[in-house]
Amino acid sequence: MPSSPRISIVFAVGGGISGVVLGALGAHALQPALMAAGTAAIWQTAVQYHLLHSVALLVVATGAGVPNSGYRWQSWSTGLFGAGLVLFSGSLYLLALGGPKWLAHCAPFGGLCFITGWLAAGLWLWRRHA
Numbered sequence: 206m207p208s209s210p211r212i213s214i215v216f217a218v219g220g221g222i223s224g225v226v227l228g229a230l231g232a233h234a235l236q237p238a239l240m241a242a243g244t245a246a247i248w249q250t251a252v253q254y255h256l257l258h259s260v261a262l263l264v265v266a267t268g269a270g271v272p273n274s275g276y277r278w279q280s281w282s283t284g285l286f287g288a289g290l291v292l293f294s295g296s297l298y299l300l301a302l303g304g305p306k307w308l309a310h311c312a313p314f315g316g317l318c319f320i321t322g323w324l325a326a327g328l329w330l331w332r333r334h335a
Contacts, residue, residue, distance in 0.1 A: 285322030
């Protein structure tokens, strides 16, 4: 888990940048290969979740350090969103590029990280507005 708001912001911005770059690659440079392999939809799903959770990560990261903000929950949310990006989107990107089929088993763990990250974000906001 990131230990400071600045590290969380770096993760969020890096996630946003890499999501846009990977989306563009899938729409342009990799499109013929993804279409031929029938994995364009997998790539698109990875990009969609990647970008959505990068924005969520940025929102959570920028709220850190607020007095009585429940920083512990903010930190958990940041770490879980980051793990979800790697496990869910990362495994789908590799799977779409022809990676081993066992990678499909990583995506549910990434989804679980996203779900628990949202729960932690909710607890952070609840505590922040208590």
